[in-house]
Amino acid sequence: MVQDQLLTRDIRDPRTLAAMAEVPRHWFVDDAMQGQAYGDHPLPIGGGQTISQPYIVAYMTQALGLQGHEKVLEIGTGSGYQAAILSRLCSQVFTVERINSLLAGARRIFDKLRCFNIRSKLDDGTLGWAEFGPYDAIIVTAGGPEIPAPLIAQLADPGRLIIPVGDQHEQVLQLLEKKDGQELISSLAGVRFVDLVGEHGWNK
Ligand code: SAH
Numbered sequence: 001m002v003q004d005q006l007l008t009r010d011i012r013d014p015r016t017l018a019a020m021a022e023v024p025r026h027w028f029v030d031d032a033m034q035g036q037a038y039g040d041h042p043l044p045i046g047g048g049q050t051i052s053q054p055y056i057v058a059y060m061t062q063a064l065g066l067q068g069h070e071k072v073l074e075i076g077t078g079s080g081y082q083a084a085i086l087s088r089l090c091s092q093v094f095t096v097e098r099i100n101s102l103l104a105g106a107r108r109i110f111d112k113l114r115c116f117n118i119r120s121k122l123d124d125g126t127l128g129w130a131e132f133g134p135y136d137a138i139i140v141t142a143g144g145p146e147i148p149a150p151l152i153a154q155l156a157d158p159g160r161l162i163i164p165v166g167d168q169h170e171q172v173l174q175l176l177e178k179k180d181g182q183e184l185i186s187s188l189a190g191v192r193f194v195d196l197v198g199e200h201g202w203n204k
Contacts, residue, residue, distance in 0.1 A: 001025070001038040006058050013062045019088040020058050025051075027109050028079035047099045049194050051079040052141060056191060058085075060139055063162050063175055063188065066090045070136035073154065075125030076196070080106025082141055087115040094118075094132050096125035098197065126200035128154040135159065143171040143193035147185075148200030157181060164193040168202065 002021045011017060026037035028051055033043050042050040052060075061082070066072070070090040074083050077097035083106065086093045095118060097103040103122050110118050121129065125140070126148040133154035140151070140163035147163055155161050159178045164171035173188040195202045 001040075001054050005040050005055050009055060011055070011058045011062055013065075015066070015068075015089055016058055016062045016085075019061070019085045020054065022088065023081070023084045023113070025054065025081060027112070028081040028084075028106075045079045045102065046105075047102055049078050049099065049102060051081050052193070057082050059189065060141075060162050060173065061085055061089065063173075064137040064139060064160050066137060071132070071156075073129055073133070073135040073138045073151075074141065075128075075138070075151070076141035077106045077120055078102055078141065080109050082139070083118050083120070084110065084113055084115055086139070087118050090137070092117050092119070092132075094129050094135070095120045096123050096129055098122065098124055124198035126150065126196060126198035130154060137161070138163075140164070140196060141193065142196035142201070143168070143191070144196035144201040146200070147174065147176060148196075148198075150200065152176065152178075152183070162188075163196075164191050168195055 029037045042053045045051050066089040071092045072090045074095040077095040083095045128150040134156035138161040143164035157178045161176040165174045175186050177184045197204050
């Protein structure tokens with residue numbers, strides 16, 4: 001997976017590559033899909049949700065530019081795979097999921113993998129997690145109509161936030177960089193994510 005899908009594309013950060021090589025992705029997918037766990041595509045994880053394609057996980061992780069000392073907030077725990085990758089690259093991960101069964105499954109794997117620096121909760125992540133902010137980096141792994149204002153407020157200065165923004169069919173990965181009191185937004189790749197559902201996301 002690392003050789004064929006990441007190194008041949010634009011994943012260059014050695015720490016991201018090492019984390020992608022170490023975390024057993026097959027632990028995060030159902031028994032029926034074990035054979036496809038390392039394929040170059042997203043996979044269903046139940047509840048109509050998906051675990052992102054390995055390349056997208058690596059791409060978003062690399063874009064955060066983590067050095068190791070950071071506190072990171074993830075919105076959309078899902079299978080827990082992205083959080084487990086992040087847990088090896090920063091000091092603390094806070095992750096929020098709105099579907100209880102997914103969160104329960106992810107927590108079991110965090111324990112099994114001994115990811116003791118991950119804290120998780122069941123909630124609407126478009127509100128962020130104010131108690132432990134501000135965060136050096138924020139990653140949203142579901143697509144919304146705009147960047148939720150509470151997340152911008154909970155981002156440290158300097159800080160980086162990455163989120164898919166668009167309609168419910170396709171989005172663009174947006175990177176918001178906060179620095180010296182300024183916010184700079186750049187558009188990265190086109191992507192397709194499941195809906196970010198919540199007060200500052202899509203309504204359902
Ligand atoms: N990072 C996950 C990707 C999961 S898909 C992984 O590595 O597997 C996106 C997840 O975002 C889904 O589990 C969905 O339930 C969750 N989600 C959608 N809107 C949310 C919200 N407002 N707060 C928290 N989680 C949300």
